[in-house]
Amino acid sequence: MRADTVTTLTRWVRHGLLAVFLTVLPVAVFAAPFAAMVMDARTGEVLYSKNADTRLHPASLTKMMTLYLAFQAVESGKVSLDSVVTVSQNAASQPPSRLGLRAGQKIQLRYLIRAAAVKSANDAAAAIGDYLGGNEANFATMMNRQAKALGMNSTTFRNANGLTRQGHLSTARDMSILGRHVIYDYPQYYNIFSRRTADAGIAKVASTNRRFLDAYDGADGIKTGYTVAAGFNLVGSAQRGNKRVIATVFGGTSTAQRNAKVAELLDIGFARAPNRANSPQPVLMAKASSDLAGPEVTGAVDTGDEGEAPGTMQVAANTANKVAPASSLRPMKRPGTAAAPEALIADAAPHHDPEAESLAVQLAANAVSTPAPTGPRPLPRSPQIQQAGTAPGTVEPSAIEGAIAFAQSTAPQPETLALGDEPQFDPDMVAEGDADPKDPVFIQTSTPQPETLQLAEQKAPRNDTVILAAMSPPAPAKQQTREVIARASTSGGRNWGINVGKFNTQYAAERMLLKTALMESDALGSALRKVAKTKTAFEANFVGMTKAGAELACARLTARATDCNVIGP
Template sequence: MTTLSCWVRSGLFAVMLMCAPILAAAAPYAALVMDMRTGEVLYSKNEDTRLHPASLTKMMTLYIAFQAIEHGEISLDSVVTVSANAASKPPSRLGLKTGQKIKLRYLIRGAALKSGNDAASAIGDALGGSEAGFAARMNATAKALGMKNSTFRNANGLTTQGHMSTARDMTLLGRHLFYDFPQYYNLFSRRSADAGIKTVYSTNRRFLDAYEGADGIKTGYTSAAGFNLTASAKRGSKRIIATVFGGTSTAQRNAKMAELMDLGFKRAPDRARVQKPAEPGLIAVAPQSGSVARVAAVKSSPRPLPRPGIATHDADAIQLALQAAQAAPIAPVQTAAAVAESLTPLAEVAEEAVELASTVASNALDSSPRPLRAPNRASSIRVAAVTPAPQPEEESSTIEIAQGEPDESIFDDAVAEGDAPSDGPIFAQSSTVQPETLAMLERTKPSDTMILAALNPPAAAPSQKPRVVARGSSSGGRNWSITLGLHNSEFHAQQALLKTALMESETLGDALRKVAKRTRGYEANFVGLTQDMASLACARLAARDMNCAVVGP
């Protein structure tokens, strides 16, 4: 009987997959085409009709996550404990389990590329404290963005009563993602990415590969919604963004989107003054459950300016405080799912479940948070003290990276490094050292362990050869560097390095960041490059109108 039951279930699953396009045929159709530069609507049909957005919802989830990162509420390396609510979500799934610990950066990739419902819900539970709490934040953010006809009930887009949006609203949301978070936007153009526990593949890769100039952004599918897509493309000086609701299949939807994009490029003027949408501040919503929510009350200025005249001797305390804040993990979400989904998992088969037959084997996941490295000084090359516990041997060319900095391979992604906003510090600075910073200092002071020694001197320990911590190897011609110029403070120099590493991860992924104190300021440098790498990196930065100079050995 058990075997028969398994065969019946397998048969039903196969039927659902084959019938998905038929079920979607009844979904209402809507579309809108917009000039990304100006916000002008170039074509629309049923653009304000409230329909099921499906996984286009995840654009809002990611928008709020990016907001939270930029305002210091959370970091890409914060470790999220997966709630029972998130782990219970039906496909498409990243494959998360209740109680599992995973970094936010991997959840973002899983939600953006694979469209994982469990990944999106884990983000929502971490930032909102519960599904209902995050939905309230989504609705408040939608209102601030001018999305007048959208109401959200969950972070993933699974069909739920009252969870609705429009083609106009989703186009506005996509436009805000493009202009408000350019440092993260090209995540949506990736065909694949490392999500910590597996490699994930973009559900939008077919359209990205087929349409000239396409560079994002998000697909969506449920039987109630049909095949949805918000897409953006650039040709010459023109950039178009469009949304389609209610496609009957992936192929039909992509063909319709290509048709609408062509229409947009035909109607858009060659020259247009860019009118960026107004970026809203961080939206604070009171938690709606007993779970811990990481939304702090927002004052009138969500991005406070740095205090003027910070003394040089305070720099270390500030850097340590930043590092401690970056490393702080998210408190585990302790509530189970607040609302049971009204539809069965089979009814919510996501688009990529049809497209992908297999995925790459899971990678090992480090559950411990790894804080971003504190800014280096010119005197960062030093001999490390002999430690009582044996440390794993590492080559001198990589040891500086190994201490407190994410793997450079992570920089292959758009969200590799981008915790620092472009126009202000991540965290408000304080004149007093926080308890977390003091605790970290107490753990790291060598003198603390020496005080605990016995009164009688112990027997002499066998001498150990101190390990030399060196910067990147200069062998093989990697003794070139580039400089981004002088900055007013070490903080701003390090911030410029972080921002540049994010934008040019392909050329600077193997470089080491170094801030050198000069007479007139702090010089931001990338070191450990070959001559070709340095020249290419500077050429690409110059194309972005950024200062850059190649420095030889």
């Protein structure tokens, strides 16, 4: 009897252990590998590392390189922040997180930069890459060339946004190096990474990194990343007093766990970093070739209402005349009287001044005739440094040291203000993370919009490139529960519809239909909700619409960063 009891207990223990093993196994299988590095940003000294040279999936940390190349193109005069980008089919087809771009849509480069840096929008990053490189493959080549120039020897890029692709790998060390270059090579744009919200042209977006920025004292960047293969990644940076520290984490298990780990690593960094340190600028490990930015992009200098201001062309011509040294110098403190950044990014009103246009053409010709720079252009040197370069020994060392002191501040710089002049709104109402685990916020006006009046009068839909929704507070509306139907009404020519997504369950599809109907009650008030079951998914459709109504509804939903496709008869 005793032996039987022992046997029974043993069997139950064995079964229990097996159940625990089967429960934990999937987590172990899908858990992304962990890696971390802490760096003194002033000197590049490594203060802590774990698996820092293991090649892993960087996810949206990739966008730091995309933005780095965008800043480089602007500073070299190849493009401007006002350059108008035509969205490619490749960019428009990228999965979330998305700004909501459509193929053929035109949008200014500044809005793409905001969306990629703040919201981590995959379509915006891909649009930047296709614009600068011509296509995804060419831009990946540019990214890899620049990575090698920065000393990122274990990194291979395959796309502009970091979505999982075979061979698209990097390391915690390389991403820390890249983060350091983003800070010091282009400080005039760095403050975009500390913004909690931004106006991205067709939508107001919130930062995927805002929780970390709000929680950690001194934090001002830089970039989050998430995919299933990568886990939760973050390159974070903070400044306290004279110290600036960069902490990189790959393979976090959640947003909260990742943020807590980066905060812990930053604490380690601030504890170990000396109060005073020699602060050499990050050095290019390889000399950049003259075609670092690839071939000239199509439509870099815009004309007509979308053209650049003459001041912008002047800056472009002047920067083209400067040749960068093989090593990147520490950014100089910008003189207070320098107006070039403001001229570069000012929201100038469209105008047609014959004399100004003639000057712009002449300056453009001068820029083209000037030999291409051999590397990334450094910021303007101070008069003391220029004098020291021409007459050695004529300047006191203290003057030189003061001249090269890096003026790092969390206060927005004029250049960054042009990148982010957005109205403030509640960021906690907008989704966090690259995977958009929540839904975007939609604010509906109670006043009928011109588009709605147009639909009521049965006129042709507006032909605007982008239709923006009003951003005034919503008026309370009585919610109506509609029944999900199985057949569309085709009376009166209403044999059109729209599709707002495919889902794994019928419940999820019905939920999306209800939410969309409440969100766009004006455009979808007469439409019928239908869940269509296919072999692979449940499709959420609105049916019983006119062609004009369907196109208008899709335009409004797309402007709200919601996927939408028109369904014909």
